[in-house]
Amino acid sequence: MEKALFEEILSRVQKPARYLGTEWNSVKKNWDRVAVKMVFAFPDLYEVGMSHLGLQILYGLVNREADYLMERVFAPAADMEAELRRRGLPLFSLESRRPLADFDVLGFTLPYEMTFTNILNMLDLAGIPLRARERADTHPLVIGGGPAVYNPEPLAPFFDAFVIGEGEESLLEVLQAIKQVKEREGRPERPALLERLGEIPGVYIPGWYGVEYTEEGRVRRVFPVKPGAPERVRRRLLKDLNGAYFPEAPIVPLAEAVHERGMVEVFRGCTRGCRFCQAGIIYRPVRERDPQVLQHQAGEIVKSTGYDEVSLVSLSSLDYAGLDELLPSLRDRCSVTRTGISLPSLRVDSFSVRVAGNLPGVHRTSLTFAPEAGTQRLRDVINKGVTEADLLEAARAAFEAGWTALKLYFMIGLPTEEQADLEGIADLVRKVRQAGRDVFKGKKKVRLTVSAASFVPKAHTPFQWEGQVPRETLEARHRFTANLVRRSGADYHWHNIEISFIEAVFARGDRRLAGVLEEAWRRGCRFDGWTEHFKFSLWEESFKAAGLDPRFYAGRRLGYDEVLPWEVIDSGVDRRFLIREHRKALAGETTPDCRFAGCAGCGICPGLGVSPRLVGGGERKFTEEQP
Amino acid sequence: MPKYRIAYAKIDLARFLSHLEVLRTLNRALRRSGLPLAYTEGFNPHPKVSFGPSLGVGVAGLNEYFDLELEQAVPLKQSLDRVGRQFPQGLVAKAMAALPPFASGLSRVIDCAWYRVALPPQAVPDGRLRLLKDLRESAEPWLRKRQKDGKVFDVKRGILDGRIVPRPQGAVLDLLVKVGEGEVPLRLVLEALWEKLGGAEPPLPAMVTRVGLYRLRGGQLVTPLGETRGLWEE
Numbered sequence: 001m002e003k004a005l006f007e008e009i010l011s012r013v014q015k016p017a018r019y020l021g022t023e024w025n026s027v028k029k030n031w032d033r034v035a036v037k038m039v040f041a042f043p044d045l046y047e048v049g050m051s052h053l054g055l056q057i058l059y060g061l062v063n064r065e066a067d068y069l070m071e072r073v074f075a076p077a078a079d080m081e082a083e084l085r086r087r088g089l090p091l092f093s094l095e096s097r098r099p100l101a102d103f104d105v106l107g108f109t110l111p112y113e114m115t116f117t118n119i120l121n122m123l124d125l126a127g128i129p130l131r132a133r134e135r136a137d138t139h140p141l142v143i144g145g146g147p148a149v150y151n152p153e154p155l156a157p158f159f160d161a162f163v164i165g166e167g168e169e170s171l172l173e174v175l176q177a178i179k180q181v182k183e184r185e186g187r188p189e190r191p192a193l194l195e196r197l198g199e200i201p202g203v204y205i206p207g208w209y210g211v212e213y214t215e216e217g218r219v220r221r222v223f224p225v226k227p228g229a230p231e232r233v234r235r236r237l238l239k240d241l242n243g244a245y246f247p248e249a250p251i252v253p254l255a256e257a258v259h260e261r262g263m264v265e266v267f268r269g270c271t272r273g274c275r276f277c278q279a280g281i282i283y284r285p286v287r288e289r290d291p292q293v294l295q296h297q298a299g300e301i302v303k304s305t306g307y308d309e310v311s312l313v314s315l316s317s318l319d320y321a322g323l324d325e326l327l328p329s330l331r332d333r334c335s336v337t338r339t340g341i342s343l344p345s346l347r348v349d350s351f352s353v354r355v356a357g358n359l360p361g362v363h364r365t366s367l368t369f370a371p372e373a374g375t376q377r378l379r380d381v382i383n384k385g386v387t388e389a390d391l392l393e394a395a396r397a398a399f400e401a402g403w404t405a406l407k408l409y410f411m412i413g414l415p416t417e418e419q420a421d422l423e424g425i426a427d428l429v430r431k432v433r434q435a436g437r438d439v440f441k442g443k444k445k446v447r448l449t450v451s452a453a454s455f456v457p458k459a460h461t462p463f464q465w466e467g468q469v470p471r472e473t474l475e476a477r478h479r480f481t482a483n484l485v486r487r488s489g490a491d492y493h494w495h496n497i498e499i500s501f502i503e504a505v506f507a508r509g510d511r512r513l514a515g516v517l518e519e520a521w522r523r524g525c526r527f528d529g530w531t532e533h534f535k536f537s538l539w540e541e542s543f544k545a546a547g548l549d550p551r552f553y554a555g556r557r558l559g560y561d562e563v564l565p566w567e568v569i570d571s572g573v574d575r576r577f578l579i580r581e582h583r584k585a586l587a588g589e590t591t592p593d594c595r596f597a598g599c600a601g602c603g604i605c606p607g608l609g610v611s612p613r614l615v616g617g618g619e620r621k622f623t624e625e626q627p
Numbered sequence: 628m629p630k631y632r633i634a635y636a637k638i639d640l641a642r643f644l645s646h647l648e649v650l651r652t653l654n655r656a657l658r659r660s661g662l663p664l665a666y667t668e669g670f671n672p673h674p675k676v677s678f679g680p681s682l683g684v685g686v687a688g689l690n691e692y693f694d695l696e697l698e699q700a701v702p703l704k705q706s707l708d709r710v711g712r713q714f715p716q717g718l719v720a721k722a723m724a725a726l727p728p729f730a731s732g733l734s735r736v737i738d739c740a741w742y743r744v745a746l747p748p749q750a751v752p753d754g755r756l757r758l759l760k761d762l763r764e765s766a767e768p769w770l771r772k773r774q775k776d777g778k779v780f781d782v783k784r785g786i787l788d789g790r791i792v793p794r795p796q797g798a799v800l801d802l803l804v805k806v807g808e809g810e811v812p813l814r815l816v817l818e819a820l821w822e823k824l825g826g827a828e829p830p831l832p833a834m835v836t837r838v839g840l841y842r843l844r845g846g847q848l849v850t851p852l853g854e855t856r857g858l859w860e861e
Contacts, residue, residue, distance in 0.1 A: 007640075011685050011831035016643035022716040024655070252655060254648055254715075306655030306713070308673065337658065338672040361671050 001089065001097045013079045017255035018046035021094030024252040025304065028095040029069040035179045038062060038070045038105040039093045043118035046074040051259040053313060054109055054146060058167050060247035068175050071095040075118040078526065084125055091125035100126035104178055106140040110148030113506035114499060114529030116155060120521040123158065130518065132160045132207055137189050150282050151459040151566035154506050154513035156206035161197055164569055165235030168244055170202045198229065202236035209568060211511050217552060219510055219563045234570040239610050241268060241289045248300035261309040261342065262301035264294050270315035271594050275383045275585050276411065278458040279315055281573050284604045285612040286595060291326040298330055302339050309340040309361060318347040318355060322615035334360060348386045353397035367398050370409035374424025380588045381416050388428065395432045399439035405447040406432065412477050413455040413469040415585065422477060425450065426484035433489055448490035452478060454500035458507050459566040460573065462581035467555040468504040471497055498536040499529065504554035510565035515546040574603030628665050629700045630730065633710065634722040634852060637688040641717025642833065646681035653693065656713035662706060665696040679733040679840060680806050683813065685832025690839045692733055692851045694726065724852050736851050739787055740806045741838040742813065744830055748797040758823050762789055771815040782819040785811030788858065801859060806840065
């Protein structure tokens with residue numbers, strides 16, 4: 001795009017810094033000197049995407065290769081979309097401001113279901129046909145990755161291929177394959193290209209599969225229609241994080257991002273085994289990075305970015321076995337540059353609070369805990385290994401360390417939930433308040449907030465067979481709980497129920513939902529995860545137009561004998577383990593973490609030829625030592 | 628601890644950064660530069676840096692300033708290079724000066740700004756003349772109301788001087804306006820001028836450049852680095 005035109009557009013949109021592409025550590029390569037050009041597309045706003053670790057990892061990984069380049073594009077905000085459409089301009093990449101259609105590969109990351117309409121919108125703004133079968137050889141290859149590819153079926157017709165699992169492991173293979181085909185054939189034919197990609201483990205080509213439905217609308221079978229296509233596509237994963245690429249010079253956002261800090265990934269995977277949690281399945285097993293490696297990476301990141309905070313990220317950083325070794329040395333390193341250290345989430349116990357309280361640069365504003373359910377019975381059902389005593393000790397430790405505001409996360413509508421579980425939430429709130437009174441003795445006021453989500457059954461989890469409670473019931477339960485909680489002296493916020501409902505539809509959806517998605521996008525749905533943009537009535541119309549009932553997808557309890565549309569994707573976790581976990585849940589039995597107790601038999605280690613990698617080579621040591 | 632003043636430009640695409648974005652970006656550049664920054668005390672220490680008057684999104688600045696405090700004295704030329712190398716595209720480090728002890732802060736040494744507005748070719752020639760005549764000779768106030776709080780400003784009292792310079796394409800309008808005391812929001816100034824010109828849409832921020840920041844003393848303009856300039860002298 002010409003600069004004068006670009007400046008004219010930038011003058012007319014909010015936060016133009018989102019679109020400049022001139023960030024520190026961004027990479028703009030010589031377009032004519034690389035063999036394969038890829039644009040990483042994030043289907044949400046710049047400020048969300050720039051906080052995404054996956055983007056930073058893949059951007060650095062690809063751009064350090066001489067033969068490839070990777071640029072970025074984010075979902076344009078409504079004002080930018082209007083400017084582009086009004087002028088008939090295509091969506092462009094940030095670094096070289098080229099139309100997306102000029103790239104060889106357009107790679108979307110799929111953070112979660114409510115970004116799907118943005119994907120269609122971005123394809124349309126790029127002038128690329130929505131459906132893979134309508135694309136010509138000259139169009140870029142449209143591929144997808146990220147957590148939502150574990151049920152890619154509602155998006156199947158729109159993508160040429162999905163890359164399942166950890167991209168560090170497979171993306172360079174994909175780009176190399178494209179390079180080889182291009183060198184052989186110039187502008188390669190699409191089928192030849194897909195043929196070659198299909199040879200790479202972890203690549204799922206949805207066009208190679210057919211789906212049959214029963215009369216009631218269930219999936220009867222998913223079958224390869226192309227000879228040689230695998231029955232199931234297994235995810236890729238890194239066996240060891242120590243040798244894996246990690247960006248030591250990440251791009252520093254210009255427009256303020258959701259998280260403005262350097263990130264080191266202390267480990268990947270989590271085997272605590274919460275039964276609603278998809279991340280707990282799809283990133284198994286736990287693979288920890290050595291403290292020395294993290295220390296080095298953190299130092300380099302601080303130097304190359306100038307950030308005033310480094311965050312130790314993972315699904316549960318307090319579980320890191322190398323914490324005692326890492327924290328003192330990291331604190332020394334950070335004291336010179338006055339760099340703060342933060343933990344994105346805290347485990348519900350007093351140890352976590354003490355560790356967090358000793359980190360430099362801590363904002364003593366608010367601390368968040370996630371007990372998820374109000375009674376021990378229900379916490380056992382979901383296998384959340386947290387007791388009331390844990391929570392109260394954690395709260396007391398937080399108050400003693402000077403925090404006066406606590407936020408508590410709960411989920412409403414969990415399987416087997418009863419009125420007593422909702423009352424239990426208010427009961428916990430009362431006890432936490434009392435702990436605050438005991439500590440502060442009236443000198444300071446405690447502020448408690450309950451943030452309540454609605455349960456969404458996710459593919460590949462033990463709860464994948466469970467239906468979501470009907471919307472009316474969910475609303476009644478939230479109201480009931482809100483009332484009790486507010487009377488116990490805490491604020492109560494609940495997430496938009498309709499958004500959770502649509503999320504549940506797509507989380508367990510099949511290919512027929514692609515039609516609904518397209519209808520919804522045509523009617524103007526965008527940024528559906530944002531309450532202020534979400535328009536439920538348009539979704540209702542779209543389901544009607546496509547002749548599908550959303551309740552069939554969100555609310556139905558599935559049978560163990562049913563074919564599940566997403567089972568064409570193999571997470572490596574054994575289906576029998578999921579069934580076992582589901583049955584144990586209904587019986588109120590817990591399963592301990594395999595890091596501390598014995599192997600739970602999820603099947604991932606023998607199946608994928610891996611094993612948990614923990615610092616010190618073995619069991620987790622719990623220490624109460626002050627760091 | 629020694630204090631320094633750095634002059635920088637915000638040009639090219641960086642003109643589209645907000646004041647807050649510039650502030651964050653330059654703070655990080657300072658941290659990367661490795662200069663011995665002095666930090667504030669407390670739980671969340673941050674470098675002791677203070678910026679001059681804010682510049683709107685889209686508006687370029689040719690001579691902007693910030694002050695910083697260091698733990699020890701540093702060589703000027705070398706340090707300016709070191710900092711400048713860490714500035715992202717469109718932000719340019721231009722000059723660095725050591726401040727004497729007890730030097731006044733930026734808000735005390737700046738009371739006016741020179742803005743340059745690119746006028747589109749279609750702006751009516753005699754309209755331009757009328758505008759300047761009105762600006763200089765009429766005692767009639769130009770009242771404008773600010774949207775967000777309804778506060779009314781007399782735009783004219785915020786303007787110290789103005790001129791129009793023809794250019795091969797169109798012309799530029801130079802304005803010397805008050806900063807700090809008596810300041811009228813730039814947006815209101817431009818809206819009022821455009822109304823007088825009979826133009827349809829006020830100029831986009833990207834057509835505006837802040838050429839310099841000064842203190843008006845005895846008919847002379849003094850820059851925050853202590854240099855004296857005549858009116859409209861770049």
